[in-house]
Amino acid sequence: MNELIQKASLLKQSSFNMAMKTTDEKNEALLLIADALIKQTPAILAANEQDMEAGRQAGFADSLLDRLQLTEDRITAIAEAVRQLTKLEDPIGEVVESWTTEHGLEIETIRVPLGVVGMVYEARPNVTVDAATLCLKAGNAVLLRGSTSALHSNKALTAVMKQALEQSPLPSDALQLLEDTSRETAARMFKLNDYLDVLIPRGGAGLIQTVIEQSTVPVLETGVGNCHIFIDESAEKQMAIDIALNAKTHRPSVCNAAESVLIHKNWPHQQELLAALHQAGVEVRGDEGLASQYDHVIAATEKDWGQEFLAMTLSAKLVGSTEEAVSHINRYGTKHSEAIVTDSDANAELFFRGIDAAVLYRNASTRFTDGEQFGYGAEIGISTQKLHARGPMGLKAITTVKSLVRGSGQIRH
Template sequence: MTSVNELIHKAHLARQASQTLAARSTFEKNDALRVIAAHLRTQAATIISANLIDMEHARQKGVNDSLLDRLMLNEERINAMANALEHLADLPDPIGDELENWTRPNGLHIKKIRVPIGVIGMVYEARPNVTVDASGLCLKTGNAVYLRGSGSALESNKAIVSVIQSALSTTPLPVESVQLLEDISHETANQFFRLNGLIDVLIPRGSSRLIQTVIQQASIPVLETGAGNCHVFIDETAKPEMAINIVLNAKTQRPSVCNTIETVIVHKNWFEKFGARLIDALQAAQVTCRIDPRIVDQFPDLIVATEEDWATEYLDKIIAVKIVDDLQEAIQHINKYGTKHSESIITENVQNVASFFQFVDASTLYHNASTRFTDGEEFGFGAEIGISTQKLHARGPMGLSALTSIKYLVEGNGQIRP
């Protein structure tokens, strides 16, 4: 099958499957998710074997450790993916939910309900767990999914989709509900972004470069997920032990993901008292610090941060350290360089919390907590399909409700419009 034929053929299969899938009951969808989870566990060895091929190719290309971590699968991670599907099956099904109802003066009764979107095109890099998360969320909401992963995870994705389709063949859900585009060329990707009438919405998940490419080239509506240039601001009144623990967690718990922080912003008065402890703790955790020119005399052996550093999503054990005079300067820095993802303030000043929450523009804001909690599972949504940084339709961790549209049902008894 040629690239174009594969692209179009699988799109039509997904479109046809979406029409059948939309009519499947909550019980049937939940049962299918549990069946897929069981198949993932029993076929874990097959998936890991395919993943080892991708890992070896990545090492040969000199891929860094953080990206290798994103790509790697083992029994523990596969079991976690299966657990997430089972948790998803236990969550309420949003399809058919009645959001509003009212009666007009002319007697028309109007009801607004949730319905599936149709076919969701998922564009993502590495992270083969996204293949399972996206498939599960889409199936739960009655949507077909057309997956376009990256070449770095192609063998892993092929193995996972094969397992999912095998599992679906034993359920009432159409096998064709989950499709994988195996041609990962840029030319075919550009055509994928323009499959109007076959794909209803695109969701890009990955680097800023990938997301911007999809936004700029797509003719299909895009649900924008964002890169994560996230910050923690340590205010003047922050408790030192709490602040240092939160920064370490937000930077080092898993550096390669989008809700890790890339810059710690520190009030000058706090830094005078506790800054050396913070820098020492980061270096002890093997984090490279790129520091504000204002403190270079104190730490002459450290790299001085540049304008580029303030805007960089490192996805690695590197952090920029910014010193500010007050809260307003911190807010201005975040709104200039942040990507509207997740931002945190560490403070005991309730007025500063209120100002931070009001004036920082991001999908998720924290007080005295790590940004690492911006996650569908941590929010109780089950597996997420991405973190939306836009302001239309959905924002923040996108769980089940973000993958639905609405429909108005209007009941009358013969009304005509005068």
């Protein structure tokens, strides 16, 4: 029996066991995982350095190396996010709704685990822990399929978590890492309907599209982020500059970083904003109006408006109204996170009503689109689709429901 089927079989059996576990039992396991991550930090970092060195030798971009890298501080933050999960309300068993029918049947819909979650992701070893612990807290078993570029890191993290599970009330078989990262095995994984209940791809547009196109297992789609900041003509100068800088430069390699800034043509502080971006090391690719006015703005191409740069690069465009900004974002955006900086309630409302995206902001950075920042704990991903879940996906997003019907001998006539 090959690795994929063997591990999928173990997960399927474990999922029935997981559905019976109590909140206290799941929280105990999570705390053991968090402690183990801290204790095993040196071994995890050593494994990660193997991936980092291979990435450097392969010429990985700085943005990819940043996503791949683990540090002591990052592992501490990952472990703390696991501990925070234990403080969150367990969604399993929640009564979503209840009623009594005219025939006296008492019906309640309750929240239950999805079952076996297949997680497909790229060079983000933190996702290994985030996905595993979120799934366990929600009563799911999980099959992790990371990328070859993070294999040493993922193996080390999974080994630490499975060792912790062996000391816990949860079955250690409920967590599996698919070490065969070939495309052929991945393609087979996408069609394991007998074993997997859902697939969640997390990564670049190519990965997500591949899973959507090839999978017969239902897909809970996450999305890439071509996020915009629209600076309205009424925007306060320093607020707008601070938000634009934070959204672009705080961590440019992640999906909630801003990739484009739209500036109302009547906003009087264009020069100060562009100078601040330039000073921060951002390459600004502007429309004809901006490129002709400012020496450090280079001319944008049509491709730049739809680009997820994931780097210190930003497209910039002058617009004449909120309506024009909304139209541009709906054309080039990826339905992820969009922000308006404005002192106008009317323009903010128009922006909120007009844009089709998972998360919309007024006077705040798009960098807050994150499960932890939303109070969900570690996130499984950010959904830009419209079915089942949308936006940062926490515990409830990886559950489903079932209906319990209690009668007293009713039969249907």
